[in-house]
Amino acid sequence: MSNDLxxxxxxxxxxxxxxxxxxxxxxxxxxxHTLQQRTGAGNEFLGWMDLPDSALLEMADIRSAAxxxxxxxxxxxxxxxxxxxLGARAVIESLSDPFDHGGLEVxxxxxxxxxxxxxxxxxxxxxKRVSLCVISKxxxxxxxxxxxxxxxxWMEERxxxxxxxxxxxxxxxxxxxxxxxVADEEGYRSFIIPDDVGGRFSVFTPVGMLPIAAAGxxxxxxxxxxxxxREVLQGTDPELNPVLQYSMYRDAFYRAGRGIEVLASFHxxxxxxxxxxxxxxxxxxxxxxxxxxxxxVSNTTDLHSMGQYIQDGMRTLFETFLTxxxxxxxxxxxxxxxxTDGLNYLAGRAFSEVNRSAMxxxxxxxxxxxxxxxxxxxxxxxxxxxxxxxxxxxxxxxLNGYALGVNPFDQPGVExxxxxxxxxxxxxxxxxxxxxxLKKLSAE
Amino acid sequence: MSNDLxxxxxxxxxxxxxxxxxxxxxxxxxxxHTLQQRTGAGNEFLGWMDLPDSALLEMADIRSAAxxxxxxxxxxxxxxxxxxxLGARAVIESLSDPFDHGGLEVxxxxxxxxxxxxxxxxxxxxxKRVSLCVISKxxxxxxxxxxxxxxxxWMEERxxxxxxxxxxxxxxxxxxxxxxxVADEEGYRSFIIPDDVGGRFSVFTPVGMLPIAAAGxxxxxxxxxxxxxREVLQGTDPELNPVLQYSMYRDAFYRAGRGIEVLASFHxxxxxxxxxxxxxxxxxxxxxxxxxxxxxVSNTTDLHSMGQYIQDGMRTLFETFLTxxxxxxxxxxxxxxxxTDGLNYLAGRAFSEVNRSAMxxxxxxxxxxxxxxxxxxxxxxxxxxxxxxxxxxxxxxxLNGYALGVNPFDQPGVExxxxxxxxxxxxxxxxxxxxxxLKKLSAE
Numbered sequence: 012m013s014n015d016l017x018x019x020x021x022x023x024x025x026x027x028x029x030x031x032x033x034x035x036x037x038x039x040x041x042x043x044h045t046l047q048q049r050t051g052a053g054n055e056f057l058g059w060m061d062l063p064d065s066a067l068l069e070m071a072d073i074r075s076a077a078x079x080x081x082x083x084x085x086x087x088x089x090x091x092x093x094x095x096x097l098g099a100r101a102v103i104e105s106l107s108d109p110f111d112h113g114g115l116e117v118x119x120x121x122x123x124x125x126x127x128x129x130x131x132x133x134x135x136x137x138x139k140r141v142s143l144c145v146i147s148k149x150x151x152x153x154x155x156x157x158x159x160x161x162x163x164x165w166m167e168e169r170x171x172x173x174x175x176x177x178x179x180x181x182x183x184x185x186x187x188x189x190x191x192x193v194a195d196e197e198g199y200r201s202f203i204i205p206d207d208v209g210g211r212f213s214v215f216t217p218v219g220m221l222p223i224a225a226a227g228x229x230x231x232x233x234x235x236x237x238x239x240x241r242e243v244l245q246g247t248d249p250e251l252n253p254v255l256q257y258s259m260y261r262d263a264f265y266r267a268g269r270g271i272e273v274l275a276s277f278h279x280x281x282x283x284x285x286x287x288x289x290x291x292x293x294x295x296x297x298x299x300x301x302x303x304x305x306x307x308v309s310n311t312t313d314l315h316s317m318g319q320y321i322q323d324g325m326r327t328l329f330e331t332f333l334t335x336x337x338x339x340x341x342x343x344x345x346x347x348x349x350x351t352d353g354l355n356y357l358a359g360r361a362f363s364e365v366n367r368s369a370m371x372x373x374x375x376x377x378x379x380x381x382x383x384x385x386x387x388x389x390x391x392x393x394x395x396x397x398x399x400x401x402x403x404x405x406x407x408x409x410l411n412g413y414a415l416g417v418n419p420f421d422q423p424g425v426e427x428x429x430x431x432x433x434x435x436x437x438x439x440x441x442x443x444x445x446x447x448x449l450k451k452l453s454a455e
Numbered sequence: 456m457s458n459d460l461x462x463x464x465x466x467x468x469x470x471x472x473x474x475x476x477x478x479x480x481x482x483x484x485x486x487x488h489t490l491q492q493r494t495g496a497g498n499e500f501l502g503w504m505d506l507p508d509s510a511l512l513e514m515a516d517i518r519s520a521a522x523x524x525x526x527x528x529x530x531x532x533x534x535x536x537x538x539x540x541l542g543a544r545a546v547i548e549s550l551s552d553p554f555d556h557g558g559l560e561v562x563x564x565x566x567x568x569x570x571x572x573x574x575x576x577x578x579x580x581x582x583k584r585v586s587l588c589v590i591s592k593x594x595x596x597x598x599x600x601x602x603x604x605x606x607x608x609w610m611e612e613r614x615x616x617x618x619x620x621x622x623x624x625x626x627x628x629x630x631x632x633x634x635x636x637v638a639d640e641e642g643y644r645s646f647i648i649p650d651d652v653g654g655r656f657s658v659f660t661p662v663g664m665l666p667i668a669a670a671g672x673x674x675x676x677x678x679x680x681x682x683x684x685r686e687v688l689q690g691t692d693p694e695l696n697p698v699l700q701y702s703m704y705r706d707a708f709y710r711a712g713r714g715i716e717v718l719a720s721f722h723x724x725x726x727x728x729x730x731x732x733x734x735x736x737x738x739x740x741x742x743x744x745x746x747x748x749x750x751x752v753s754n755t756t757d758l759h760s761m762g763q764y765i766q767d768g769m770r771t772l773f774e775t776f777l778t779x780x781x782x783x784x785x786x787x788x789x790x791x792x793x794x795t796d797g798l799n800y801l802a803g804r805a806f807s808e809v810n811r812s813a814m815x816x817x818x819x820x821x822x823x824x825x826x827x828x829x830x831x832x833x834x835x836x837x838x839x840x841x842x843x844x845x846x847x848x849x850x851x852x853x854l855n856g857y858a859l860g861v862n863p864f865d866q867p868g869v870e871x872x873x874x875x876x877x878x879x880x881x882x883x884x885x886x887x888x889x890x891x892x893l894k895k896l897s898a899e
Contacts, residue, residue: 093759109572110579123723123756124813126786126806128553135554153813154755156796157788157806164789189795210759270769271715271748279567290760297764300825304715304769305761306750311598312567314872315537315654316734317749320741322868325714325748342570344601345608351633352600356882362570362601365880369568369597372875375892380871381744424766427824428758431816436809438800448819 015236015399018256019386022374026329026383027263035263035414039255040247042413046406047245051413053420058207059405062215063237063398069202070224070231073217076180076200077224081115084178085139088132088162089222090121091146092154093290094210095182098401099222101287102214105280105397106228117226121145121158129158133165141166144225146182146218148204150190153429172197182217209420211291212405215398229394236398244406253387254403257331258410260385264329265303265415273321274307275384276333277370282309284397285333288404295408295419302415311369318373322380330377330384333400334370337391338363459680459843462700463830466818470773470827471707479707479858483699484691486857490850491689495857497864502651503849506659507681507842513646514668514675517661520624520644521668525559528622529583532576532606533666534565535590536598537734538654539626542845543666545731546658549724549841550672561670564606565589565599573602577609585610588669590626590662592648594634597876603634616641626661653864655735656849659842673838680842688850697831698847701775702854704829708773709747709859717765718751719828720777721814726753728841729777732848739852739863746859755813762817766824774821774828777844778814781835782807 045051046060080087089096096119103117116139120132143166145159166175181194181201194201202217213219215237224230249255261272272292274285285307296302308317321328344365346358357365374384387403389396412419434444489495490504524531533540540563547561560583564576587610589603610619625638625645638645646661657663659681668674693699705716716736718729729751740746752761765772788809790802801809818828831847833840856863878888 092756097760108575110575122759123754124806124810125723126784127782128723129806130786131552131554150795151797153798153809154759156798157801157809160789160791160796160798161786164791189797193795270771279569279572286760293761293764293768297761297768299767300770302764302768304750304764304771306748310567312536315566315598315869316541316730317737317741318872319866319868320737320746320748322871323743324737324741324746326744327714327748338571340570342574342605345604347604347608351594351637352604353595353633354597354600354604357601357880360880362568362573365597365601365876366568368879369872369876371896372877372879372892373872375895376871376875380868422763424763424824425759427766427820428762428813428817431820432809432813433816435812435816436801436804448816451819452815 015239015390015396016253016403017388018253019388020256020260022378023260023329023383023385025378027260027267031263031267032259035259035266036249036255038262038414039258039410040249042258042410043247043255045413046409052418056207056209056212056420058205059209059212059215062208063234063241063402066215066220066234069217069220070234073202073220073224073230076202076221080142080180080225081227083140084115084142086116086118086136086141087222087225088136088141088143089117089119089146090143090155090159090162091218092122092152094213095146095155095218096122097211097283097287097290098214098219101283101401102219102223102233102394102397103226103228104283105392106394107226109280113227115226117222120162121155124154124157129161133162142178142180144180144182144222145190147190148184148210149188150183150193151188153432156189180221182221209422211294214287214401232394233398236393236395237402239395240399240402244403254406254410257385257387257403258407258414260329261303261407261411262414264383269327269329271304271306271328273317273328273330274305274333275310275330276307277310277366278335278392279309279312281333284400285309287401291404292408294422294425295412296415296417298417298424301417310373311366314369314373321377321382326381328382330382332370332374332384332386333389334367334386335389335392335396339392459684459834459840460697460847461832462697463832464700464704466822467704467773467827467829469822471704471711475707475711476703479703479710480693480699482706482858483702483854486702486854487691487699489857490853496862500651500653500656500864502649503653503656503659506652507678507685507846510659510664510678513661513664514678517646517664517668517674520646520665524586524624524669525671527584528559528586530560530562530580530585531666531669532580532585532587533561533563533590534587534599534603534606535662536566536596538657539590539599539662540566541655541727541731541734542658542663545727545845546663546667546677546838546841547670547672548727549836550838551670553724557671559669559671561666565602568598568601573605577606586622586624588624588626588666589634591634592628592654593632594627594637595632597873600633624665626665653866655738658731658845676838677842680837680839681846684843684846688847698850698854701829701831701847702851702858704773705747705851705855706858708827713771713773715748715750715772717761717772717774718749718777719754719774720751721754721810722779722836723753723756725777728844729753731845735848736852738866738869739856740859740861742861742868745861754817755810758813758817765821765826770825772826774826776814776818776828776830777833778811778830779833779836779840783836
């Protein structure tokens, strides 16, 4: 078993029969074989499997670009959407102080179509030294392309073309696409998104690593955690391999009619890890009318929101707790002379101990209420542990996708709204679809 | 029909038969009658219905306390969990600039058990003038009580007892409970949480109104929107009453096997409105093994995350879009001399127009993919519209709860984890449960 991450599944035992678990185990072990042989659907997108090693080769270049950004900037604007920003944001927010950005503030843009947000952002940037990292394989995805067009013009007006070029880093395709063309013409420093890595699996490529290193996070530790986890996940013994356990329970619950998984983090800093997880699992499994619906809560916050439902609503859920075992937490409950609030029984104890009891109490309560739950325990809150966790989840969803009979590496459904949007906006080339849609809309 | 809010349901028609809709209509109209007669389950908690009027009476006091906070503070720390902070945060973030807090920064605490967060927060507050608003009916809910204990001691060390008392506002029970006792003894300014209003329905009490007014938001406009909406929702004609439509579709979809509702906002500022909505709906409906599972996405961001699942995953969903019709948006797409990104076809058009086409395109795509969807259109992004929306949702969940046969105003399942947590932490009075739990844990 890994030292960085372990699975605890005692609160699942009531909900699944041994036969259900056995059948799931067989499917997951077969899926592991397919993944390791690289013979399954979408095997042209398995580059993510090797990134923990191959990414090391790029770290010197990443580190140098990151240091340059930190030296001449107060703010780094990361322009990207979906897999082009969620991995970086998940890692950065997991490992940063929530109130103190430690020298370089990282802000995000191009992840929606809100003009007011961009206008406010430019006001916010006015007095600050700004760098920008634009991340897009094609350079024509509407949201980041719109934001980049505006922010680039704003930077060129402010800094002039030459200085702007020094302040922009492009992460894009090696040879083709609009952003590659602009980067080459303008002389931006650039990094490559490999062809064999999909967006939601790209956190260990420069897509994630450049912003992560610029934010001052221990990027090397992150890769080390992923590398160690990679070794552990090669094993074929379910007792020693946490991904076989997690994927087995997921597969069994889904087939037993539990179509919703709630990932319940007990640490607010992990919020964007759960957002990243939702994309990874939702896009990989949610196709062909199948797949677990991924939802996330942040506890104990959401015990006072979604807790009632999970305890007592429709019994179509299972839960995965996400918790850090050893927190570097020196905040203790102080004693009070009056004890009006009745908390003196906790005086002198660490907040992390209270939080751990909340988690344990919740796990037992939800099990009793009919929501089985397993727990992913991270050893600590280091970059190494986060790296291990992300690689663990990437592997898990590959196994579950294969066991489900879908291609876990495509996302055909993401294109549908875009085509409709282009047609409605009158983009050249979409004239026929535009006519069809307008007819549909006016008929109602 | 209301001018502030309207329902569009053209993309639902394929998914429900006329008979299903008729049956749902009958149930919802019966529920409306029960609510208006105040004869249903939980009718001791219907105080929220009258708040749009009664809250006006308190506005002078709220306004004066808010002005005092603004005059002597840079930061207001709001201490509360669940319904004691989500309403305020939903309104404040909907109506504030995302990067500029306009003079008073509002931060939140006591909504989880993270010691590191509190330590970082106190460092963040060190050079700033601080006020604190503590919100708890009992004063003994673990999360806010812990945070208040720490922050109060920190303020008393910094400001002394007398000045601290001037900088703390307590919102709590009129007569009983730990926080009432402390507030009276220390001479804090205080406001009352009425006995007939549950936490998740409390946004128009001082629980919401004090932080909202302090943040500089148009609190009176908010109430005006709620008041106008209240009139509209009295009507019994489904064609003219948007809440009858929304609740009818929800009821019909649930009974037709669609157990997940995805609230899809198209404006990032509304993120906490969707968080507030999840508590309101999840706690009100999720009981007795029943209820729609509430999930939320923020678009177009999450079209690049959960979009694939919604387009093409398990067909157990329906979607509710949340959109603002008239945005005060002067951000337009600039022209570019080279057009490498291919966006010149949008030059001169407002971002809000592009965003609207994304929504319309998504609605049609999801309908085609088998996820029916309705849309809630807010007239504009004003406080008045937000007030109308919140009151609309409160009424809707009451109707849906009654139609479902549950008490929409209790939350018995929220206590379970607390009792376990108290027992595991060794709280006096929980000795027997502690023994049972420890036995259970060691057996595995």
